[in-house]
Amino acid sequence: MPTTKQLLGSSGETLICKRCSCPKCKRSRTFKRLPTNFKCADVICDFCGFLAQVKTLNRRNVECVPQRVTGAAWEPQASRMASGIYFPVYFVLVNGSRRAVYYLSADHQNPAMFKPRQPLSSQARRAGWQGFEYDLSLVIDAGLVRLAE
Ligand SMILES: [Zn+2]
Numbered sequence: 001m002p003t004t005k006q007l008l009g010s011s012g013e014t015l016i017c018k019r020c021s022c023p024k025c026k027r028s029r030t031f032k033r034l035p036t037n038f039k040c041a042d043v044i045c046d047f048c049g050f051l052a053q054v055k056t057l058n059r060r061n062v063e064c065v066p067q068r069v070t071g072a073a074w075e076p077q078a079s080r081m082a083s084g085i086y087f088p089v090y091f092v093l094v095n096g097s098r099r100a101v102y103y104l105s106a107d108h109q110n111p112a113m114f115k116p117r118q119p120l121s122s123q124a125r126r127a128g129w130q131g132f133e134y135d136l137s138l139v140i141d142a143g144l145v146r147l148a149e
Pocket of ligand 1: 022023024025026027030045046047048049050
C-alpha cells in the first residue's frame with residue numbers, strides 16, 4: 001500500500017502530466033510519469049525527452065510559496081551540482097481541490113538554493129542519511145513562475 005506521502009506525490013505528477021505542456025517542445029499531454037525508483041526525475045516528455053522533477057506539498061494557502069521546501073537526498077544533489085547538472089522542478093501546492101503549480105527552470109537554479117540538512121541521528125531508521133532543503137526565498141521573485149490553471 002502506498003503511503004499518504006506517496007499518494008500526494010503521485011497526484012502531483014499526474015496533474016503535471018494532464019495539465020502542463022512541455023517547456024521545451026511546447027506540446028501538451030506529452031509528459032509521462034517515470035517509475036518511482038527512477039532517481040533524477042519524475043516525469044519525461046515522450047516527444048522530446050525533456051526531464052523534470054515534481055515536488056508536491058500540502059499547503060493551507062496555495063497562493064503563497066513557502067521559503068523552504070524539503071527536498072530529497074543531499075549526496076546525489078551535491079554530486080550533480082558539482083557537475084553543473086540541474087533539473088527543472090514543478091512545485092505543486094495542494095489544499096484539497098485547490099491546487100497551484102509553480103515552475104523553476106534549471107537555468108534559475110544555483111548551489112546556494114540547495115541547503116544540506118543535518119544527517120539523521122544514529123537512532124533513526126535510516127541513520128546517517130542526509131537530505132536537503134530548497135531555499136526558495138532566492139527564486140520567489142526571480143525565476144519561480146506560477147503556471148496558469
Ligand atoms: Zn517535449
